[in-house]
Amino acid sequence: MSIEKVLAKFNPKGCSYEQKVAHGGKPLLSVEDQIAAVGITWKRSPVGFVLLFAEVLNDKTVRYDLNYAALIELQLVLNNWRGSYGEYVSGAIAKAAVDEALTLNGQICGECNGAGVLKDKKRNSRPCQACDEGRVKWDKDSRYARFCHYLPTKRERYESFYPYHESILKWLRGEREAALLAIQARMKAEYEEAEKAVS
Numbered sequence: 123m124s125i126e127k128v129l130a131k132f133n134p135k136g137c138s139y140e141q142k143v144a145h146g147g148k149p150l151l152s153v154e155d156q157i158a159a160v161g162i163t164w165k166r167s168p169v170g171f172v173l174l175f176a177e178v179l180n181d182k183t184v185r186y187d188l189n190y191a192a193l194i195e196l197q198l199v200l201n202n203w204r205g206s207y208g209e210y211v212s213g214a215i216a217k218a219a220v221d222e223a224l225t226l227n228g229q230i231c232g233e234c235n236g237a238g239v240l241k242d243k244k245r246n247s248r249p250c251q252a253c254d255e256g257r258v259k260w261d262k263d264s265r266y267a268r269f270c271h272y273l274p275t276k277r278e279r280y281e282s283f284y285p286y287h288e289s290i291l292k293w294l295r296g297e298r299e300a301a302l303l304a305i306q307a308r309m310k311a312e313y314e315e316a317e318k319a320v321s
């Protein structure tokens with residue numbers, strides 16, 4: 123069984139990371155209870171699960187929660203910042219980082235729309251020159267471009283934000299990985315139980 127199928131069992135509409143963060147009390151996550159019921163520990167990585175939901179189930183409703191979670195985490199690292207910066211900088215870093223965390227294999231190519239091939243003038247299919255199999259991999263340039271999509275700034279200015287951008291990306295990837303491992307461990311255990319039952 124694939125991760126997609128496991129995740130499809132749950133209804134992520136009920137999850138709200140914001141309430142958990144903002145009020146510190148018992149999170150209002152019905153999805154948390156659903157996950158606990160099949161023996162997966164949500165608490166290990168709530169953001170990671172929300173990321174997987176948004177990514178695998180293409181669920182846009184949790185997008186706001188992810189941005190918010192990234193922002194909270196970012197504000198912790200930005201405490202080290204000595205100079206002044208505009209009030210929307212942290213929001214732009216958070217959104218750009220979440221965009222990347224949701225498309226770790228790269229952004230969908232704008233030329234071939236993810237197909238990886240283009241038709242030439244004779245209507246023959248040719249590999250798209252703008253991407254690798256439909257995806258444009260993330261690098262420092264595309265991160266800068268993504269940041270500017272939310273908050274236009276000079277390249278040299280962005281350079282000073284870049285360590286924070288990287289830091290939040292690393293955090294998001296770690297959370298996602300932890301959630302994936304939790305699901306995989308549970309799937310393995312289920313598989314082994316099923317094997318035992320058969321033998």
Ligand SMILES: [Zn+2]
Nearest residue numbers: 231234250253
């Ligand atoms: Zn392409």
